[in-house]
Amino acid sequence: QKEVEQDPGPLSVPEGAIVSLNCTYSNSAFQYFMWYRQYSRKGPELLMYTYSSGNKEDGRFTAQVDKSSKYISLFIRDSQPSDSATYLCAMSAYGNNRLAFGKGNQVVVIP
């Protein structure tokens, strides 16, 4: 079983729709969870960071963690064409530890 699984998509949505992305993981030691946005041939840009089960909101973005199910989600409300990118989930077992990444989810928001 892969350490972090993320359905690569692609996912096309109309502008204004809610985008829902998720990752599952197998390593119960993971405690820190991040979502990154990556534009083509650019570096990952940190969007959300959380280390506890539950929801964390930041503007149009909500990150959700369910450690009992080993499942994390990212929701993007009121999606914009500028949200078109690849979204990567990443996680680590403890602070300042290697990140294990999902394969990335390509999102296209159609105007």
Add this chain to the structure above:
Amino acid sequence: EPEVTQTPSHQVTQMGQEVILRCVPISNHLYFYWYRQILGQKVEFLVSFYNNEISEKSEIFDDQFSVERPDGSNFTLKIRSTKLEDSAMYFCASSDPSSGYEQYFGPGTRLTVT
């Protein structure tokens, strides 16, 4: 806003040559990392560095790789004898343990080995 910078943005080299990829982490960060991403694949961890020594490395980080912090601002990745399969985007990242464990990534160096 502080950011991680990397040079060069693109490096082309011949198989067997040595390359050095350079990074300037965010100035108050203490942990430094290298990751790579082969085209179409996941971002993979290579190595982490703290207090002037390697704190963790992956199985990819074999004897042909080395890292160094030659001064107070730069962090380098050296590949001694490049292979075709080393062609990838190489990302540097840094984190500050006093404010959290988020890792901030640079824009990457695209390495092409011919």
